[in-house]
Amino acid sequence: MNHEREGRDKAIGCERVREHLPLRLSGVHPSGASEVPDADLDAHLADCAECTDELAFLELLSASRPSPPAHLAARVVARALGSRPLASGPAGVDDPDVVPFRASRRAPQWSRWWANPAAAAAVLVLAVGMGLVARGGTPGQDGGTVLAAFDAQSAELWAEDWLVAGAPYLDGVSDETLALLVAGIDP
Amino acid sequence: MTLTSRFPEDDDRILVAGARDGDADALAELVQRHQGVLFRFLLARTGDEDQAADLAQDALVKALRSLPQFRGDSSFRTWLLAIARNEMLGRHRKEGRRKEQGLETGMEVADDRPAPGQALETQGEVDRVRRLMDRLPEKQRLSVWLRLYDGLSFREVAEATDSTEGAARVNYFHGIRKLREWADESRT
Numbered sequence: 001m002n003h004e005r006e007g008r009d010k011a012i013g014c015e016r017v018r019e020h021l022p023l024r025l026s027g028v029h030p031s032g033a034s035e036v037p038d039a040d041l042d043a044h045l046a047d048c049a050e051c052t053d054e055l056a057f058l059e060l061l062s063a064s065r066p067s068p069p070a071h072l073a074a075r076v077v078a079r080a081l082g083s084r085p086l087a088s089g090p091a092g093v094d095d096p097d098v099v100p101f102r103a104s105r106r107a108p109q110w111s112r113w114w115a116n117p118a119a120a121a122a123v124l125v126l127a128v129g130m131g132l133v134a135r136g137g138t139p140g141q142d143g144g145t146v147l148a149a150f151d152a153q154s155a156e157l158w159a160e161d162w163l164v165a166g167a168p169y170l171d172g173v174s175d176e177t178l179a180l181l182v183a184g185i186d187p
Numbered sequence: 188m189t190l191t192s193r194f195p196e197d198d199d200r201i202l203v204a205g206a207r208d209g210d211a212d213a214l215a216e217l218v219q220r221h222q223g224v225l226f227r228f229l230l231a232r233t234g235d236e237d238q239a240a241d242l243a244q245d246a247l248v249k250a251l252r253s254l255p256q257f258r259g260d261s262s263f264r265t266w267l268l269a270i271a272r273n274e275m276l277g278r279h280r281k282e283g284r285r286k287e288q289g290l291e292t293g294m295e296v297a298d299d300r301p302a303p304g305q306a307l308e309t310q311g312e313v314d315r316v317r318r319l320m321d322r323l324p325e326k327q328r329l330s331v332w333l334r335l336y337d338g339l340s341f342r343e344v345a346e347a348t349d350s351t352e353g354a355a356r357v358n359y360f361h362g363i364r365k366l367r368e369w370a371d372e373s374r375t
Contacts (some may be wrong), residue, residue: 018363019341019356026338056334057367064316065336068226069240071225076244080218080251081211177215 199263214293215242246271
């Protein structure tokens, strides 16, 4: 009778433990009342070869976990920021189309430069630099003069046309988010 | 890259509120936090990485745009998975119509490509396991993936797979049992 009871308790214990092993592997810590606390899980595993074996098998399965493409987050954030202005930005920027992940359906990159703030910034620098040369920058001009003229002209551009490089959208955005957006640039 | 410094790890409500108010960092963190489970959910259902990534992109953007409509009755993750499921069904309906009209759909058949980024020495074993996973019936595969890869509760698994909590639990255990049997068979 006692053996029967013991066996039944152990079976229930194993089932509950096995139900919770995936949470351990995915780094989710139990918080609900119905969940098995970490300490109880460890105590059971120390005593139960079958559940330890199950954990090893689940670890093997976990190693096959697929990851999303590296640029997925950057593209989503760029699209979302492009269509949902921050508090400081004006409304109404058109939403770019989906940038498909299938290479054969990919839009030409040149047509989308403006949708990517970092790429747009690079184009802006290039355009302003070319403008300086066209407006009288001379070979003899010193670096300080050129830089001062560049700063003045680029400030004017940012102020006049918020769309250029999406400047207002990036106000107050952290370095991490900017890095995420830059990560979305195709090499 | 992790963006967790400003935000509590297990609570999406602050992120949702921030993103709704136009906080770009909160929005980026929400995307970072949930892109993985969304991509895997769609991959488990479509069997195609490109298609899963396209659908995940659309579903995430749609969810972020619809944040003002998110009432918080369910978790943000559950809500996102429901949007992804609708997005996928909508895409399938469109593709079905195109097929009926005799047009090229552009959809690809699932393949056995290995998951990228795995350590070389375990790649063979990982490939083998992935192929075994692909043999599971869809609901069992989804239950195993969502529970094992992303730690969803059985209630969340049930909502994502349009089944009951009990069925999600049974599907998970049956899936794991079959995988173990197949793994043992392939070793002998």
